[in-house]
Amino acid sequence: MTRFLSLILIVSISASCSDNTSDPLVQQSTELALKATDTAAETPAARTAGYNEERNAYFGDLHVHTMYSFDAFIFGTTSSPSDAYTFAKGGKITHPAGFDMQLDVPLDFYGVTDHAFYLGVLREMANPLSEISKHEVAAGMSTLGGAIQRGEKFNEILAFLRSPRANEVNDPVIGKSAWQDIIATANRHNDPGNFTTFIGYEYTATYSDGGNLHRNVIYRDDVAPELPFSRLDSANPEDLWDWMDANRERGFESLAIPHNSNGSNGSMFMMTDFSGNPLDGAYADQRMRNEPLVEITQVKGTSDTHPALSPNDEWADFEIMPFQVASFRSSQPNGSYVREAYLNGLKNEEENGANPYKFGIIGSSDTHNATYAGDEDDYWSKVGLRDSDGVRRGSVPLREPRAPGENYAETYFNTWSASGLAGVWAEENTRASIFDSFRRKETFGTSGTRMRVRFFAGYDLPLIDDNDLITKAYENGVAMGSDLLASAGKEPEFIAWVSRDPNSAALQRLQIIKGWMEDGEAMEEVYDVACSDGGSVDPITHRCPDNGAQVNLDDCSITRGLGAAELRANWKDPDYDVSQNAFYYVRAMENPTCRWSTWDAIRAGVEPRPDMAATLQERAWSSPIWITPVR
Numbered sequence: 001m002t003r004f005l006s007l008i009l010i011v012s013i014s015a016s017c018s019d020n021t022s023d024p025l026v027q028q029s030t031e032l033a034l035k036a037t038d039t040a041a042e043t044p045a046a047r048t049a050g051y052n053e054e055r056n057a058y059f060g061d062l063h064v065h066t067m068y069s070f071d072a073f074i075f076g077t078t079s080s081p082s083d084a085y086t087f088a089k090g091g092k093i094t095h096p097a098g099f100d101m102q103l104d105v106p107l108d109f110y111g112v113t114d115h116a117f118y119l120g121v122l123r124e125m126a127n128p129l130s131e132i133s134k135h136e137v138a139a140g141m142s143t144l145g146g147a148i149q150r151g152e153k154f155n156e157i158l159a160f161l162r163s164p165r166a167n168e169v170n171d172p173v174i175g176k177s178a179w180q181d182i183i184a185t186a187n188r189h190n191d192p193g194n195f196t197t198f199i200g201y202e203y204t205a206t207y208s209d210g211g212n213l214h215r216n217v218i219y220r221d222d223v224a225p226e227l228p229f230s231r232l233d234s235a236n237p238e239d240l241w242d243w244m245d246a247n248r249e250r251g252f253e254s255l256a257i258p259h260n261s262n263g264s265n266g267s268m269f270m271m272t273d274f275s276g277n278p279l280d281g282a283y284a285d286q287r288m289r290n291e292p293l294v295e296i297t298q299v300k301g302t303s304d305t306h307p308a309l310s311p312n313d314e315w316a317d318f319e320i321m322p323f324q325v326a327s328f329r330s331s332q333p334n335g336s337y338v339r340e341a342y343l344n345g346l347k348n349e350e351e352n353g354a355n356p357y358k359f360g361i362i363g364s365s366d367t368h369n370a371t372y373a374g375d376e377d378d379y380w381s382k383v384g385l386r387d388s389d390g391v392r393r394g395s396v397p398l399r400e401p402r403a404p405g406e407n408y409a410e411t412y413f414n415t416w417s418a419s420g421l422a423g424v425w426a427e428e429n430t431r432a433s434i435f436d437s438f439r440r441k442e443t444f445g446t447s448g449t450r451m452r453v454r455f456f457a458g459y460d461l462p463l464i465d466d467n468d469l470i471t472k473a474y475e476n477g478v479a480m481g482s483d484l485l486a487s488a489g490k491e492p493e494f495i496a497w498v499s500r501d502p503n504s505a506a507l508q509r510l511q512i513i514k515g516w517m518e519d520g521e522a523m524e525e526v527y528d529v530a531c532s533d534g535g536s537v538d539p540i541t542h543r544c545p546d547n548g549a550q551v552n553l554d555d556c557s558i559t560r561g562l563g564a565a566e567l568r569a570n571w572k573d574p575d576y577d578v579s580q581n582a583f584y585y586v587r588a589m590e591n592p593t594c595r596w597s598t599w600d601a602i603r604a605g606v607e608p609r610p611d612m613a614a615t616l617q618e619r620a621w622s623s624p625i626w627i628t629p630v631r
Contacts, residue, residue, distance in 0.1 A: 048193030048428045054470045055425040055442070057452040058434060060109030061088070061372055062198065062422055063216055063259060063298060063364035068114040068178045069202075070122045070161075072368035074144070074154045075384030079370035081112045081182050085189035085197060087371045097388035101371045101380055104503060105450070108429055109422075111198035112182055112370075113216045116230035118161065119201075120178030121169055135169055147385040147392060176227055187222045192430045201228040203256065205235040211267030212260045212325040213237055215291070216364075217244070220253040220435040236274045238283075241290040255438060258359075259295035259366065262303040263325040266335030269357060271344060284354035293438055294359035296338050296445045296621055297420035298366040299373045299382045300325060304587075304621060306333040309340050313513075313526050315589070318619065319417040319447070328412060342624060343515045343522035346581045350517055360441025360481045360623035361585070363420025363448075375448060376616075377556070379418045379596035387413045390600030395609055414612060418596045419447045423620070425454070425479070441481025441623045444586075449504040451620040455480040455586045456495040457627075459487060464495060464568045480585070481623040486578050486630045494625075496529050497568040498588035504618060505590040506563020508532050509544045512571060516582035526587075529571045532564040539574075549591035551615045556594035556602060563591045581629050586622035593618065 050056060065072040066081050076096030079087075087093045090106035124130045125138035132138060137160045144150050160166065179201075186197040199219040207213055215237065217228065229243045237256075244254055261268035273283050296303050301321025310316040324331045334340065338359065345357030365373040367382060374380035381387040390396030394414035397407045408414075423444040424437040437443060444453045454470075458477025462469050473495055478484050484492055500507050510530035516523050528537050531544030538545075549562045567588065592615045594602075601608040608614045 048430060050193055051428040053427065054474070055427055055437075056429070058108035058196075058424050058426055058429055059450050060107050060111070060196070060422050060424075061364050061367070062111040062113065062200065062218055062257065062362065063202075063295065063366045064110065064112050064370065065114055065202075065366070065368040066112055066370040067123050068120045068182065069368060070115055070118045070157075071154065072114075072370075072384065073122045073126070074141075074150055074157065075368060075386050076150060077369055077384050081185040082189070084112050084370040085110055085185065089189075089195055093371060095369055095371075095380060095388065096384040101369065101374070103372070106195070109196035109198065109434055111200040111216070111218055112186065113200040113202045113218075114178070114182065115204050116175075116201045116228035117204060117232050118170065119175040119228070119230075121171060121174050122157065123178075124171070124174050125169075132169060132171060132174065137169065147388070150384075151386055170232060172227060179227060183224055190222070190431065193428060196429055196431055196434055198431065198435075199224045203228070203230060203237075203240055205231040205237060205240075207235075207264070207267035209265055209267070210324055210327070210329065211265035211331070212263045213258075213267060214260060214325070215240065215256040215258050216295075217254055217256050218435075218438070220431060222431075223252060225252055238274050238286070241286050244290050245286070253435075255293065256291045257293045257295050257362065258291060259298060259364070260300050260303065260325055261294070261336050261338065261341070262301050262306075262321055263323060263331050264336050265324050265329070265331045269335045269337075269341035269344060271335075271348065278352050279348050279354060279356050280352055281354040284356035287356045288358055292360055292441055293362050293443060294338055294341075295364050296361045297363040297417070297447050299416050299419060300366060301415060301417055302419065302447065303336070303338050305337050305339040308333045309337055310524060313524075315587075315617070315619075319419065319616065321412070321415040323412050323415065339513070339515065339524065342583050343524065346515065346517045346583070347522050349581060350520070358624075358626060360438070360443045361445045361621050362422035362443050363445030364422055365420065373418045373420075373448065374596075376418045376594060376596045377599045379599065381413065382416060387411075387416075390597075390604055393600075395597035395600040395612065396604045396606060408609060414597065414609070417447070421446045421448060421450065423450075423452065442479050443481065444620055444622045446620040447618045449501040449590065449618045449620075451501050451504075451507070451588055451590070451618075452499045453586055453588055453620045453622045454495070454497045455622040455625065457482075457484045457492050457584070457625045459490050459492060461493045461495055461570070464497070464570050469495070478625060480625060483626045483628055485628050488578060488630050491572055491576050491578075492627060494571045494573075494584065495568070496571060496586050497566070498586070498620065499566045500564070500590070505558060505593050506532065506549075506565065507567050508547055508549060508563055508589050508591045508617065510567040510569060511587045511589070512584055513587055514573065514582060514584050516577075516580045518577075518580060525575070527571070527573075530567040530569040532567065533562055547591070551592050551594055553594070553598060553608060553614055554602075556599060558591060558593055578630050580627075582627045583624040584627070585624040586620075588620045590618040592616070
């Protein structure tokens with residue numbers, strides 16, 4: 001049976017606290033803190049200056065690792081949670097390799113999500129004054145050198161943490177100190193109306209075959225349990241949900257966000273529960289209550305779909321990482337990608353009466369540099385000194401081949417991406433408003449650019465050029481993340497809309513992706529619904545013509561004068577069947593631009609690596625709208 005941790009509420013003191021893990025914290029009893037929480041909930045909070053009933057688009061990152069993560073620290077990251085929030089607000093911090101990292105445009109919200117297991121432990125191993133630095137596995141931690149030595153030490157420690165002796169370095173006192181600093185720092189940097197922080201952490205479990213089951217746990221308010229639930233408590237995500245449910249009854253509202261399903265080897269979206277039982281209503285209710293969102297893209301690849309799963313989708317091969325996480329073992333596509341999970345959710349609903357896979361969508365970075373992945377033309381990658389330049393990440397040739405024919409570093413870093421961001425539609429930039437958007441799944445993800453996407457469905461929607469478009473769409477329809485009940489004799493209408501990131505390429509096409517059940521089989525189709533440059537959708541192929549936008553690989557310049565600043569459409573499904581269980585979501589794509597690996601090659605004065613994609617089309621995905629059929 002799962003061991004539940006004792007719970008208290010932790011309330012940080014004033015903003016004058018330093019970032020030291022020894023910062024004092026005010027700890028109140030659960031009863032008093034819950035009473036204060038209940039009282040606050042009864043009093044409506046004052047609206048901030050940016051409040052908008054029609055909701056604003058906000059961008060953020062909910063997957064950020066700092067010096068407290070066991071892997072980030074050994075890779076060279078010494079930046080604190082406070083440094084991470086300073087960066088997100090537009091400040092400059094230093095990469096472990098010595099160069100500066102800074103955003104062109106600050107983010108709106110941010111969440112530090114360090115690994116819960118062995119939280120802060122490796123950092124303490126490097127402190128020669130600490131007791132844990134005397135443990136044999138900590139030898140050399142205070143004098144680590146470059147990337148190779150750090151990689152070797154990481155492998156040594158990882159092997160120890162997988163051994164029967166691992167509990168020797170599981171120090172809850174160190175973990176609690178780090179966790180308290182994470183909480184206090186998030187609360188200190190939270191600035192309602194201007195910048196929102198979320199208390200969070202990563203639950204880093206794996207399946208029995210090594211498949212990735214990682215989740216980030218995000219808290220709504222300024223309080224959290226005394227210690228996070230980690231893989232050391234249980235590797236079964238269902239035990240995590242039990243723990244979250246129990247905490248929710250005590251006033252700790254949270255949600256979990258699965259990530260890197262692409263590297264799960266089929267374990268993230270199985271058609272049975274952890275014990276091999278069918279996915280019934282109780283399972284679906286608990287999973288959706290605790291996991292309303294999924295991370296569709298990040299540094300370690302994109303999890304929308306795979307060419308083997310969507311052979312008729314020409315864009316299904318976008319930023320595919322073919323391996324299980326942190327290995328060269330192949331990850332099987334089935335059970336590993338979001339679109340297939342949506343389809344399997346419909347199938348399970350027909351067979352077992354429950355859909356456990358009605359996720360909304362976000363993107364995030366999974367940076368281990370306390371920052372972000374960086375842009376394609378200024379890519380910072382993920383793991384500190386280990387992938388800090390083109391040679392180490394396999395995009396630039398080795399100075400000297402290590403073996404005959406080995407011209408590039410043998411690494412999986414070259415399958416990684418300069419991705420991604422979470423987008424939300426919320427009334428204002430506050431914890432409550434943004435978390436509520438997470439809950440109702442009015443969210444979208446991007447591969448790194450700040451495209452804004454909206455998506456509505458209904459039976460009396462306004463025309464796309466209506467001056468009161470958004471007001472009427474909310475009044476007469478449902479937004480992304482919602483369910484729409486099919487109506488006999490009526491066909492649903494859709495509004496799809498995207499506006500470009502002014503600091504990125506123009507838009508090329510706007511699509512709606514449909515999945516449905518037909519005669520017991522899961523089906524999918526991609527429809528272009530709006531084309532740039534005056535193009536029209538072919539009614540047979542459902543495709544826009546290519547707009548001719550190209551990239552000059554000599555300098556990464558792009559075709560000017562092509563593409564759109566905005567694409568929008570009123571759309572009806574030409575193949576709609578009122579009896580079918582279906583979902584729809586938007587995918588928007590920019591004109592082609594250079595991938596980070598090509599930028600690396602240009603800066604190094606070499607040809608782009610021939611077996612890597614030279615260009616890509618940045619994109620955004622909306623959360624789906626599900627149509628419940630008439631039967």
